[in-house]
Amino acid sequence: MIKALPIYQQLYDRYGPQQWWPADTPFEMMIGAILTQNCSWLNVEKAISNLKAADILAAEEMLNASHEQLGELIRPAGFFNQKAATLQRFSRFYIDQGQLEGLKTETTAALREELLAITGIGPETADSMLLYGLERPIFVIDAYSRRIFSRLGVAEATIKYHELQQWFQQQLTAELHLFQEYHALIVQHAKAHCRAKPRCEGCPLQTSCITAQQGI
DNA sequence: ACCCAGGGTCATA
DNA sequence: TATGACCATGGG
Numbered sequence: 001m002i003k004a005l006p007i008y009q010q011l012y013d014r015y016g017p018q019q020w021w022p023a024d025t026p027f028e029m030m031i032g033a034i035l036t037q038n039c040s041w042l043n044v045e046k047a048i049s050n051l052k053a054a055d056i057l058a059a060e061e062m063l064n065a066s067h068e069q070l071g072e073l074i075r076p077a078g079f080f081n082q083k084a085a086t087l088q089r090f091s092r093f094y095i096d097q098g099q100l101e102g103l104k105t106e107t108t109a110a111l112r113e114e115l116l117a118i119t120g121i122g123p124e125t126a127d128s129m130l131l132y133g134l135e136r137p138i139f140v141i142d143a144y145s146r147r148i149f150s151r152l153g154v155a156e157a158t159i160k161y162h163e164l165q166q167w168f169q170q171q172l173t174a175e176l177h178l179f180q181e182y183h184a185l186i187v188q189h190a191k192a193h194c195r196a197k198p199r200c201e202g203c204p205l206q207t208s209c210i211t212a213q214q215g216i
Numbered sequence: 217a218c219c220c221a222g223g224g225t226c227a228t229a
Numbered sequence: 230t231a232t233g234a235c236c237a238t239g240g241g
Contacts, residue, residue, distance in 0.1 A: 021222095032222090033222085034223095036221085036222050036223085037221095037222085037223040037224065038220095038221060038222085038223045038224080038236090038237095039221055039222085039223090039237085039238070039239085040220080040221045040222080040238090040239070040240070041221085041222060042221090042239075042240075043221085043238060043239060043240090044222085046238095046239090075237085075238070076238060076239070077237090077238070077239095078221090078236080078237040078238040078239080079223090079224090079235095079236050079237055079238080080236095080237070080238080081236075081237085082224080082225085082236060082237090083236095086224090119224085119225075120223095120224065120225080121223095121224080122223060122224045122225085123223090123224095124222080124223065124224090125223070125224080128222080140222090142222060142223085143221090143222085143223085144222080158231095183222090184222095186222095187222050190221095190222085191222090
């Protein structure tokens, strides 16, 4: 039976602390979570840079901007029509709940339900916001988590989001810092290791490359 | 030219 | 419930 903590330790030994999420403010973090959906972080940085340059990286300003202007600014992050609409729906919610101070007073379960009710925000985006923006100990699952842990034999490749999340949360103590670092390390492993050439040399997980086509 | 990226929604069977 | 189409840009 493979345990989650030894895997974490191997990743941490190799890559060190990640200090996620890269953002100046919680609101910027949550905007980044929407923008990074199925798109490389490099493109997200361009979009965020555009939003900052236009001085609308704030909830009120984002609502005042037109759909067309917002879409143009975030164009590098792809799916810009969908994401522009999602950004404005999220900004509406953020203001209605009393911004960061208001969100802080809500329970994690209530916050999660409310975030998932926003069209364009699914489980991974909501949990990323909770973990890194609102500092709640929720374990974030992504495509890499599925590949790694299915290839390690922990679960089927088609395991549901909630089930794999429960697998982690049941055996790890719910410590914010641990959950934040663990997810970041999984992403770092995909970036730094699996894209290295030659691929998969000295893989700390001994499970080959975790990109979609290059597995075991 | 192809594959992929720090997903999510909606229609269909 | 469970696949498939669709959204769209930029890097390797």
